[in-house]
Amino acid sequence: MADRTSSSITVDADRARVMAVIADLPSYPEWAGQVKSAEVLTSAPDGRPATVRFVLDAGVISDTYTLAYTWHDDESVSWRVIEPGKMVAALDGSYLLAETGRGVEVTYELAVDLAVPMIGMIKRKAEKVIVDTALKGLKKRVEG
Numbered sequence: 001m002a003d004r005t006s007s008s009i010t011v012d013a014d015r016a017r018v019m020a021v022i023a024d025l026p027s028y029p030e031w032a033g034q035v036k037s038a039e040v041l042t043s044a045p046d047g048r049p050a051t052v053r054f055v056l057d058a059g060v061i062s063d064t065y066t067l068a069y070t071w072h073d074d075e076s077v078s079w080r081v082i083e084p085g086k087m088v089a090a091l092d093g094s095y096l097l098a099e100t101g102r103g104v105e106v107t108y109e110l111a112v113d114l115a116v117p118m119i120g121m122i123k124r125k126a127e128k129v130i131v132d133t134a135l136k137g138l139k140k141r142v143e144g
Contacts (some may be wrong), residue, residue, distance in 0.1 A: 005127035031137035034058035
């Protein structure tokens with residue numbers, strides 16, 4: 001897997017509220033800019049999504065792929081590609097939530113491997129746009 005892009009933001013809420021928004025994957029097109037659709041295919045015993053098919057349009061990275069999710073209470077969630085798309089060969093990511101006393105610090109890590117050749121700098125920029133847009137959208141969604 002390639003280098004990971006990571007960024008953090010502080011959200012004025014508790015971990016349960018933040019994780020509830022993260023776990024509501026079908027609503028991602030409303031706040032996670034590049035996600036055009038998210039269809040839950042299977043759910044875990046706790047009701048959270050286990051596998052989800054995404055349609056992504058992040059400019060240079062546009063594709064349809066399926067992710068498998070691993071949930072750790074309201075502390076973290078990670079995902080990986082189980083059905084790659086035409087462009088996205090691998091996609092590993094996670095949200096880590098930490099109480100700070102002034103809200104929840106949300107750290108988003110993402111690593112994308114593409115099936116098509118792309119200059120590393122352009123790929124990292126696309127990853128950064130995805131991460132930063134998602135964090136800002138998450139904060140606005142939770143606090144709004």
